[in-house]
Amino acid sequence: xxxLLFTPSQLEALRSLGDLHLHLDPERLAAELAGxxxxxxxxxxxxxxxxxxxxxxxxxLIAHTGGTLRPILGDGGVPEGxxxxxxxxxxxxxxxxxxxxxxxxxxxxxxxxxxxxxxxDGGPAIGGLHGRELAHRRIGVIGASRTGRSFISMVRGLxxxxxxxxxxxxGAEDAAALGVGSADLRDLLAWSEVxxxxxxxxxxxxxxxxxxxxxxxxxxxxxxxxxxxxxVEEAALVAEALSGRLRFGLDVLHREPLPEDSPLxxxxxxYLSPHRGAATVEARERQGQITVxxxxxxxxxxxxxxxxxxxxxxxxx
Numbered sequence: 001x002x003x004l005l006f007t008p009s010q011l012e013a014l015r016s017l018g019d020l021h022l023h024l025d026p027e028r029l030a031a032e033l034a035g036x037x038x039x040x041x042x043x044x045x046x047x048x049x050x051x052x053x054x055x056x057x058x059x060x061l062i063a064h065t066g067g068t069l070r071p072i073l074g075d076g077g078v079p080e081g082x083x084x085x086x087x088x089x090x091x092x093x094x095x096x097x098x099x100x101x102x103x104x105x106x107x108x109x110x111x112x113x114x115x116x117x118x119x120x121d122g123g124p125a126i127g128g129l130h131g132r133e134l135a136h137r138r139i140g141v142i143g144a145s146r147t148g149r150s151f152i153s154m155v156r157g158l159x160x161x162x163x164x165x166x167x168x169x170x171g172a173e174d175a176a177a178l179g180v181g182s183a184d185l186r187d188l189l190a191w192s193e194v195x196x197x198x199x200x201x202x203x204x205x206x207x208x209x210x211x212x213x214x215x216x217x218x219x220x221x222x223x224x225x226x227x228x229x230x231x232v233e234e235a236a237l238v239a240e241a242l243s244g245r246l247r248f249g250l251d252v253l254h255r256e257p258l259p260e261d262s263p264l265x266x267x268x269x270x271y272l273s274p275h276r277g278a279a280t281v282e283a284r285e286r287q288g289q290i291t292v293x294x295x296x297x298x299x300x301x302x303x304x305x306x307x308x309x310x311x312x313x314x315x316x317x
Contacts, residue, residue, distance in 0.1 A: 001024070002022065002024060005288045005291075010289060014042075018039070021036060026047065026048050029048065033054065038059045039060050039061065040061045040295055040298065041061070041062045042063050042064075042291060042295075043065065043066075045068075047071075049072060049074055050062075050072050050073060050079075051076075058079050061083045061295070061298045062079075062084045062085070063291050063294050064084070064087065065288065066086065066087065066287070067086060067091060067278075067316075068088075069086060070316065073313075078310050084307065085291075085294045085304050086306055086308055087286070087287040087294075088306075091283050091287065092146040092150045093150050094277060095147045095150075095278050096148075096153075096198075097154065098226055098251055098276070099277070100151060100154050100155065102226070102273070103155075103222060103224055104134060106247045106249055107134055107194070107222060109129055111268075115268070124268060134160060135161070138162045138192055140164050140189070140192030141166070141180070141196050141198060142185070142196070142198065143197065143227065144178070145198050145199065145227075147198045147227070148165070148196075148199075151198060152178055152180060164181040164191065164192070165180045165188075166182075166183050166184060167199070189214075190217070192217065193218060193220075194222045195221060195222070195224070196226075197223075197231050198226075199227055200315060202314070202316075206231070207231075208232075209231060209233065209237075210236045211236040214232075214237070219246075223246055223247070225250055230254070234254040237254075238263055241264055242267070244268075247270070251276065251277045253272075253275070256274070257274065290306060
């Protein structure tokens, strides 16, 4: 993991900022850090909850190399007297790019063609099958997050002119700057031929799409989720997938890895990816660089560019 996140030159930059202690075994963190005076903690998605290995300890900065901090900080949020930053901005383009790729695969029936060519005797019939062009679809986006904004930029760059967003935090001025329209959730669902989820998981968004909401989507609509599986009720998702009425692109799943007996496996209208949206070489290098730069700002007494305050933390997945 260290080599994925930090290049040799980035590690050297960290060493130039102070004494660098590498503790890579989550099981031994508490013992290894006993008596170590920490000003800065660098954390990742593999870091266990702070309370289990550093009870009562408050570094001056927690520099998180990943996105969500909830598994580490929990419901207590940002510790008092501690600055917190995260590198999720580095992952936005990679996740948005995968969401776009899934839209194109499903609209152009590439998954269907692939199966047919791999199994010419028992594969699906493709004679006369025509795909649809993304630029001419009505595209709905749930969540104007960093990833949502990156996705919007990409689809608009491909010529999509009809893009609407459902996000209670998106103002009219901001929507106009993005070149999108605003809509409430139910109206967005009824309108969208392509629906892409880029919202965080919060108390308000868990299960926001259930059977009643999915039923509002037009027949044949494409639904892509590269955000969090919990945004969609699992039973409702499976029921719609089994019906064949909608097409799904899923990079996030309610159970990961996907069980072998999952009804989602093998469905011709479901395109699956094993939660790899941000897993690009470029994204990992950006995560490392953001972390190095944030620590350098902290050491210099400058303002952090990726700080997470309590209000922002409440809206994060």
